[in-house]
Amino acid sequence: MRKWRLTWNLPNLLSGLYVHMLFLLGSVCVTFSDRSPEQMAAIMNCSKHERHTRNYDYMEGGDVRIRQLFSRTQWFLTIDDFGNINGTQDPTNCYSILEIRTVSEGGILAIKGIKSQYYISMNRTGQLQGKKIYNDNCNFKEVFLENYFNAYSSAKWTRNGKEMFITLSQKGRPLRGRKTRREHIASHFIPMKCREEERRVD
Numbered sequence: 001m002r003k004w005r006l007t008w009n010l011p012n013l014l015s016g017l018y019v020h021m022l023f024l025l026g027s028v029c030v031t032f033s034d035r036s037p038e039q040m041a042a043i044m045n046c047s048k049h050e051r052h053t054r055n056y057d058y059m060e061g062g063d064v065r066i067r068q069l070f071s072r073t074q075w076f077l078t079i080d081d082f083g084n085i086n087g088t089q090d091p092t093n094c095y096s097i098l099e100i101r102t103v104s105e106g107g108i109l110a111i112k113g114i115k116s117q118y119y120i121s122m123n124r125t126g127q128l129q130g131k132k133i134y135n136d137n138c139n140f141k142e143v144f145l146e147n148y149f150n151a152y153s154s155a156k157w158t159r160n161g162k163e164m165f166i167t168l169s170q171k172g173r174p175l176r177g178r179k180t181r182r183e184h185i186a187s188h189f190i191p192m193k194c195r196e197e198e199r200r201v202d
C-alpha cells in the first residue's frame with residue numbers, strides 16, 4: 001500500500017523552511033491535507049498512469065524520476081493531449097505529472113508528460129512543443145541554481161551562443177526560448193517528488 005503524505009501549503013511553499021524540508025526529507029509532490037474526495041480521486045487516477053509508465057520504464061532501464069515541475073512563477077508545468085506546454089495552478093492536474101529520464105551524463109534529461117505521453121521538445125527557434133517520438137530536440141540540461149531552483153536548457157540549441165530555457169511566465173505560458181535567461185525567474189523550477197518510494201536519497 002502506497003501512502004501519500006506531507007502537507008501542501010501553497011503560500012508557504014517558497015518559504016525558507018519549506019524549501020529546507022523539501023531537500024532534507026525529499027518530500028512528496030502531491031499531498032492530501034485539505035483535499036476534497038474529488039481531488040483525492042483525481043490524484044489517485046494520476047498515479048494509475050504513473051504506475052503503468054513505471055513498469056514500462058523498468059523494462060527499458062535508466063534513471064527515471066516522477067516529478068512535478070513547480071515554477072518560481074507559481075505554476076505546475078503541464079503537457080496536454082495536444083502536446084501544448086502550459087502551466088496550471090491545480091496541483092492535482094494529471095497533465096502536470098512528469099517522467100524525467102536521464103539520457104546521458106552531464107545532467108542531460110528528457111521530460112515526458114505521463115498522461116499525454118508527449119516529450120517536451122525545443123526547436124531551433126526556441127519554441128516548446130510536445131513530441132510523441134523522442135529525438136535529441138527533447139534533451140535538456142538540468143542546471144542547479146544557487147537558490148535551490150533548477151533550470152532546464154536545450155541540450156541541442158543555443159541562440160547566438162546563449163542557452164535557451166524551459167520557462168513559465170507569470171501568466172503560466174512558455175516564453176520563446178530566445179527571450180529566456182538563466183537569471184530570470186520564469187526559468188526557475190523546483191522538481192517535486194510524487195512518490196513515496198522515491199523518498200530515498202537519489
Ligand SMILES: *[C@@H]1O[C@H](CO)[C@@H](O)[C@H](O)[C@H]1NC(C)=O
Pocket residue numbers: 041042045
Ligand atoms: C480517471 O481517468 C480517466 C481516464 O483518463 C477519466 O476518464 C476519468 O474521468 C478520471 N476520473 C477521475 C475521478 O478523475
Ligand SMILES: *[C@@H]1O[C@H](CO)[C@@H](O)[C@H](O)[C@H]1NC(C)=O
Pocket residue numbers: 084086087088171172173
Ligand atoms: C494555458 O494556461 C492558461 C492559464 O491557465 C490558460 O488561460 C490557457 O487557456 C492555457 N492554454 C492552453 C493552450 O491550454
Ligand SMILES: *[C@@H]1O[C@H](CO)[C@@H](O)[C@H](O)[C@H]1NC(C)=O
Pocket residue numbers: 123124125127128129
Ligand atoms: C518551432 O516550433 C514552433 C511551435 O510548434 C513552430 O510553429 C515552428 O514552425 C517551429 N520552427 C522550426 C524551425 O521548426
